Amino acid sequence: MAHSLTDTVDRCPVCGVELAARPCWPFFNGSCQHCGYLLWCFRVGADDVVVLSVVPDVMPEHKDIERLCEALIRSGEVARVVVDLSDIDYLDSLLTARFVALHRGIRAAEGRFVLCGLNRLVRDTLHYYKLDEYFELADQSSDGSTGLDDDSIESTVAGDP
Numbered sequence: 001m002a003h004s005l006t007d008t009v010d011r012c013p014v015c016g017v018e019l020a021a022r023p024c025w026p027f028f029n030g031s032c033q034h035c036g037y038l039l040w041c042f043r044v045g046a047d048d049v050v051v052l053s054v055v056p057d058v059m060p061e062h063k064d065i066e067r068l069c070e071a072l073i074r075s076g077e078v079a080r081v082v083v084d085l086s087d088i089d090y091l092d093s094l095l096t097a098r099f100v101a102l103h104r105g106i107r108a109a110e111g112r113f114v115l116c117g118l119n120r121l122v123r124d125t126l127h128y129y130k131l132d133e134y135f136e137l138a139d140q141s142s143d144g145s146t147g148l149d150d151d152s153i154e155s156t157v158a159g160d161p
């Protein structure tokens with residue numbers, strides 16, 4: 001996984017045009033300036049893997065999911081689609097349903113759909129909906145979330161004297 005600083009360009013997930021501003025910035029008008037796609041997510045990083053960073057407080061409609069699916073399938077880029085939820089504090093049922101639809105569309109094209117950047121609450125929400133095994137979840141071990149394994153470390157230490 002080669003991440004270089006020159007790859008940190010934000011692009012429209014549908015038409016691929018470079019975005020003038022990051023969609024999560026204040027005063028962003030919410031749509032791609034080129035194709036008009038509602039930027040509920042934007043594409044980051046290099047070309048070999050599709051990484052979609054989800055924008056908080058923007059709710060895609062079903063047609064937006066369909067349009068994204070069609071664009072990814074048309075460009076043959078469904079081999080590994082990673083959806084980054086790092087900027088999402090919580091998942092509501094509607095957004096969860098959108099992810100299910102996106103997952104279904106990509107899997108139907110024999111692609112791979114991965115969720116990453118989940119905080120504890122998002123992870124618990126997926127577990128609540130019994131979707132934590134439905135989705136492929138990727139752990140981001142490099143972002144300093146060391147608190148998660150404290151329990152297992154403690155129980156190991158506090159085990160047999």
Ligand SMILES: [Zn+2]
Nearest residue numbers: 012015032035
């Ligand atoms: Zn666009």
